[in-house]
Amino acid sequence: MTAPVTIRIQQVDFDIAHEIAALTHGRKDIGAVVSFSGICRDSEGDAAIAALTLEHYPGMAEAEIARHAETAMARWPLTGLTVVHRVGRITPGENIVLVLTASQHRQAAFEAAAFLMDYLKASAPFWKREEKPGGTCWVEARDHDDAAAARWTRT
Amino acid sequence: MKVKYFAWVRERVGKAEETVDPPASVRTVSDLIGWLARRGDSYAHAFETPRVIRAAIDHAHVKPDTMIAGAREIAFFPPMTGG
Numbered sequence: 648m649t650a651p652v653t654i655r656i657q658q659v660d661f662d663i664a665h666e667i668a669a670l671t672h673g674r675k676d677i678g679a680v681v682s683f684s685g686i687c688r689d690s691e692g693d694a695a696i697a698a699l700t701l702e703h704y705p706g707m708a709e710a711e712i713a714r715h716a717e718t719a720m721a722r723w724p725l726t727g728l729t730v731v732h733r734v735g736r737i738t739p740g741e742n743i744v745l746v747l748t749a750s751q752h753r754q755a756a757f758e759a760a761a762f763l764m765d766y767l768k769a770s771a772p773f774w775k776r777e778e779k780p781g782g783t784c785w786v787e788a789r790d791h792d793d794a795a796a797a798r799w800t801r802t
Numbered sequence: 803m804k805v806k807y808f809a810w811v812r813e814r815v816g817k818a819e820e821t822v823d824p825p826a827s828v829r830t831v832s833d834l835i836g837w838l839a840r841r842g843d844s845y846a847h848a849f850e851t852p853r854v855i856r857a858a859i860d861h862a863h864v865k866p867d868t869m870i871a872g873a874r875e876i877a878f879f880p881p882m883t884g885g
Contacts, residue, residue, distance in 0.1 A: 685885055701884065702808060702809055703884070704806070704808055704858070704861075704877060704879070706861055707858055707861035707862075707877065708884075710861045710862070711861075711862075711863075732884065732885075743885070744884070744885050764885060767884060767885045768882070768883075768884060768885035769882065770863060770882060771882060771884050771885070772808065772858070772877075772879060772882055772884070773882060773883065773884025773885070774808060774809035774879065774880065774882065774883050774884070775883045775884065776809075785809055785810045785880065785883070786883040787881075787883070788880070788881030788882060788883050792885075
C-alpha cells in the first residue's frame with residue numbers, strides 16, 4: 648500500500664495521541680513512530696513572550712511541506728507521515744507544530760522527522776510575530792536554521 | 803500578474819496583494835523588486851534591502867535571477883520563521 652501522508656494547516660490545537668492513533672490505526676507493519684512537537688515558549692533570551700502570531704502563505708505552505716514530505720518518503724522507507732502546523736495566535740505552553748514519521752525501524756523515523764523539521768523551519772512559508780512587553784515584532788530568521796537544513800543536502 | 807506580500811513586507815507595502823503590469827524591461831525577480839521599490843515610499847521601505855527578500859513564483863521558491871515571464875503569482879516575503 649502507499650504510505651499515508653497527512654498535511655494540515657489549522658488554527659485549532661491538535662492532540663498528539665489522537666494524531667499518532669490516526670496514523671497507526673489498523674496497521675501491523677509499523678514498528679516505530681517518532682513524534683516531534685514544537686511548543687510556544689514564554690521567553691526569548693531575557694524577554695518575556697506573551698504570545699506568538701503565525702502568518703502563512705496559503706497554498707504555498709501546503710505545497711512546500713508536500714514537496715519535502717515526498718523527498719522524505721523517497722529517501723527513507725517510511726510507512727506513514729503526518730505534519731500539522733498551526734497558524735494564528737498561540738500562547739506559551741500551546742502546540743505550534745507536529746511532525747510524525749512512521750517506519751518499520753526507528754532509524755528511518757528519527758532521521759526523517761529531523762529532516763522534515765529542518766526543512767520546515769528553513770523553507771516552509773510561515774512567519775512568527777512575538778508579543779513582548781515593549782510591543783510586537785517579527786521574529787528574525789536564524790542562520791543556524793538554514794545550516795540545519797543544508798546538512799541534509801547530498802554532495 | 804498578481805503580486806502577494808507577507809509578514810513585514812506586507813506591512814511595509816501596506817497591502818496583501820495587488821495586480822501589476824510591469825514593462826517588458828522587467829525580466830527577472832530582481833528586476834521586479836527594483837521596479838516595485840520605485841513605486842512609492844512604502845515600497846521603497848519594504849524593498850530597501852533586496853538581499854533579505856525571498857520570492858516565490860506560483861508557490862515555489864525562486865532565486866533573484868529567475869525570469870518572471872509566464873508567472874501567474876509572485877510573492878515577496880522575509881526569510882521564514884515557522885516550525
